[in-house]
Amino acid sequence: MAKITGAQMIIKCLKEEGVEVIFGYPGGKVIPLYDALFDSDIRHILVRHEQGAAHAADGYARVTGKTGVCIATSGPGATNLVTGIANAHMDSIPIVAITGQVGTAQIGTDAFQEADITGIAAPVTKHNYLVKDVKELPRVIKEAFRIASTGRPGPVLIDIPVDITTDLIDENFKLDISLPGYKPTLKGNLKQVRMAAKKIAESKKPVIFAGGGVISSGASDILRKFVKIAKIPVITSLLGMGSFPENNELSLSMAGMHGTKYANLAFTEADLIIAVGVRFDDRVTGKLSEFAPEADIIHIDIDPAEIGKNVKVLIPVVGDAKIVLTDLENEYRKYIEKKGIPDRKEWLSRIKKLKEDYPLKYDRSSNKVKPAYVVEKIYELTKGDAIICTEVGQNQMWAAQFYKFTKPRTLVSSGGLGTMGFGLPAAIGAKIGRPDKTVIDIAGDGSIQMVSQELSTAVTNKINIKIMLLNNGYLGMVRQWQEFFFKKRYSQTCIYNCVDFVKLVEAYGGVGFRVKKKEEVEGAIKKALEINNLVLVDFWIDREENVYPMVAPGSPISEMLESEMLEGV
Amino acid sequence: MNHIISVLVENKAGVLAKISGLFSRRGFNIGSLAVGPTDDEKISRITLEVNAEEHSIEQIIKQLYKLINVIKIQELDPSNIVERELVLIKVSADSKTRPEILEIVSVFRANIVDVAKKTLMIEITGNSKKVKALEDLLRPFGILELVRTGKIACTRGGKY
Numbered sequence A: 001m002a003k004i005t006g007a008q009m010i011i012k013c014l015k016e017e018g019v020e021v022i023f024g025y026p027g028g029k030v031i032p033l034y035d036a037l038f039d040s041d042i043r044h045i046l047v048r049h050e051q052g053a054a055h056a057a058d059g060y061a062r063v064t065g066k067t068g069v070c071i072a073t074s075g076p077g078a079t080n081l082v083t084g085i086a087n088a089h090m091d092s093i094p095i096v097a098i099t100g101q102v103g104t105a106q107i108g109t110d111a112f113q114e115a116d117i118t119g120i121a122a123p124v125t126k127h128n129y130l131v132k133d134v135k136e137l138p139r140v141i142k143e144a145f146r147i148a149s150t151g152r153p154g155p156v157l158i159d160i161p162v163d164i165t166t167d168l169i170d171e172n173f174k175l176d177i178s179l180p181g182y183k184p185t186l187k188g189n190l191k192q193v194r195m196a197a198k199k200i201a202e203s204k205k206p207v208i209f210a211g212g213g214v215i216s217s218g219a220s221d222i223l224r225k226f227v228k229i230a231k232i233p234v235i236t237s238l239l240g241m242g243s244f245p246e247n248n249e250l251s252l253s254m255a256g257m258h259g260t261k262y263a264n265l266a267f268t269e270a271d272l273i274i275a276v277g278v279r280f281d282d283r284v285t286g287k288l289s290e291f292a293p294e295a296d297i298i299h300i301d302i303d304p305a306e307i308g309k310n311v312k313v314l315i316p317v318v319g320d321a322k323i324v325l326t327d328l329e330n331e332y333r334k335y336i337e338k339k340g341i342p343d344r345k346e347w348l349s350r351i352k353k354l355k356e357d358y359p360l361k362y363d364r365s366s367n368k369v370k371p372a373y374v375v376e377k378i379y380e381l382t383k384g385d386a387i388i389c390t391e392v393g394q395n396q397m398w399a400a401q402f403y404k405f406t407k408p409r410t411l412v413s414s415g416g417l418g419t420m421g422f423g424l425p426a427a428i429g430a431k432i433g434r435p436d437k438t439v440i441d442i443a444g445d446g447s448i449q450m451v452s453q454e455l456s457t458a459v460t461n462k463i464n465i466k467i468m469l470l471n472n473g474y475l476g477m478v479r480q481w482q483e484f485f486f487k488k489r490y491s492q493t494c495i496y497n498c499v500d501f502v503k504l505v506e507a508y509g510g511v512g513f514r515v516k517k518k519e520e521v522e523g524a525i526k527k528a529l530e531i532n533n534l535v536l537v538d539f540w541i542d543r544e545e546n547v548y549p550m551v552a553p554g555s556p557i558s559e560m561l562e563s564e565m566l567e568g569v
Numbered sequence B: 001m002n003h004i005i006s007v008l009v010e011n012k013a014g015v016l017a018k019i020s021g022l023f024s025r026r027g028f029n030i031g032s033l034a035v036g037p038t039d040d041e042k043i044s045r046i047t048l049e050v051n052a053e054e055h056s057i058e059q060i061i062k063q064l065y066k067l068i069n070v071i072k073i074q075e076l077d078p079s080n081i082v083e084r085e086l087v088l089i090k091v092s093a094d095s096k097t098r099p100e101i102l103e104i105v106s107v108f109r110a111n112i113v114d115v116a117k118k119t120l121m122i123e124i125t126g127n128s129k130k131v132k133a134l135e136d137l138l139r140p141f142g143i144l145e146l147v148r149t150g151k152i153a154c155t156r157g158g159k160y
Ligand SMILES: Cc1ncc(C[n+]2csc(CCOP(=O)(O)OP(=O)(O)O)c2C)c(N)n1
Pocket: A391, A392, A393, A394, A395, A396, A418, A419, A420, A443, A444, A445, A446, A447, A448, A470, A472, A474, A475, A476, A477, A478
């Protein structure tokens, strides 16, 4: 039998997993791997910093549903991946990270560029491997993809000592995967599902709370179908946006700290929450003891550890969102066919009223460039059909509030970790995953400077993403907190005019232009969308614009600060 | 509340680190810990003693289950188990105190495993209560060193 190297085996296994693209950065301990890659038709995107590779793999995974792959060398290469891995872990995104490691004989000796990456990354990976024998490679790679992409998805790291990549192995060598402790529950307990159906039918004021799990399990269609027959308003988490169309009358958009007031009030008044693929993060619940005081909770999640972790649950259903919702829709339909359709006119008109009374707002009459106006125009001009990536901070919240997401996998945003610098590399990954789509990074001037070197990655690879920079010259979200809670003492948050972004993007070979006037906004976005290159539009927005409404930290979500309450304080 | 949980894991490098890491990361304390292979050498059993509220124990168990190398977890019912720990106690002993110590040791059905001019080493196995009682009686003589294993436990009767 023909022998191949470990490195060649890795490439072979990756191909078997259907990997089409890898984001990475070479170094001493992965030279053999890159050498094998040289002969392969797997596309490799050379990033400019390994964090970018992990985020790009993450963005790719979010828009395609496939597992993203990134590679880094040992030591600093591997540690540079960690933020990206942690980000994927918090948001349950399937990625496989392959790191080089010093030779097996040198492990533990503080060898040059040695880092205990499996130890460092253990808390932020779903699982990780240190491969100590070339014969383990095929099994480990298979297991890694299985683990990353099934159950509650997440990142898996494979650390591969350099000698393993040069050792020889029979080309057809295989070992069966062996995961005796890994059996995610997919099918929800039918008795629980029936109880849930009955409870929902009896509820007077139910809301559905849909999270990232609905999107990752591909349950958006069945969710829509269920809502159509059950007529229950839908609230989403940030990661759940797009799971239910925001232009539907039953959509209440996002709840939480910067969610809509009507979503937060609906939670507060509801008698039942049907939570699907969400984990009741503190950014959503606000003060936990006062969250949804009237509501019983049905919690559907694939991860049993999420159920009952933050809130008390009346009916838990452990299972895959799509499978459980399919059963639930079925059971619910049977139940109401027998017992009649529940009358919820009152609740639905209350919901309608809440939406009318508390719309998201901003000063539309202002002649300054308002960030919300920019996002609304982006929505209009892309007809709601773009993939929107965001950075972190105010820009992220404005994007979430004012772009209307109607399809799953169209918002790519760092939820759990809140990682500044995620948006640009994630947009690169997203555009590679969905070249047919317009991919936009709604950026902040602080965030993008954490990863601006990736402009080079985008331009050299002709990845024509559009960056809409909401430039306020501030670390705006932190400044907002300082304004509200620290007497406007803007300690270390002003970054005004510290770089000419237009020149910066031009230096990398992209196109940039600046917008300082409201009347130029629309034209600039149109132009950006038309140009066949990477474009950055530097919107000089109203500098001290705040994100409203806002739940102050520690407050219940029913108490939201609004612009009128604060202006002039 | 003290809980004893018994965890079957794949006998692989790094598994113990993953488990202890999980405990510290999630803010849980391990009271005692014992690890060893089972009759199947591919599988090890980790017995953990944890002091925590009911709700936390539930979280610990669920979080442990998420570790890929964890195969099975049981929370043992303290009223229906045999639990043991093994303790070695080195105690000061001279010709005057030695007989008295020997008497205590025999009452406890413990063993003398080393005799030296000024010391005795005592081995005792039993549940925590018994060990503690012996420890208390020996303390006045001067305990020089005390080494204990983690607690291990097994359910009684046909349930396993
Ligand atoms: C890596 C990282 N460091 C620090 C923070 C804390 N932080 C949250 S938002 C923010 C400001 C972001 O500034 P910018 O990108 O300009 O966005 P803006 O809020 O102004 O829209 C900071 C510093 C973070 N989320 N991530």
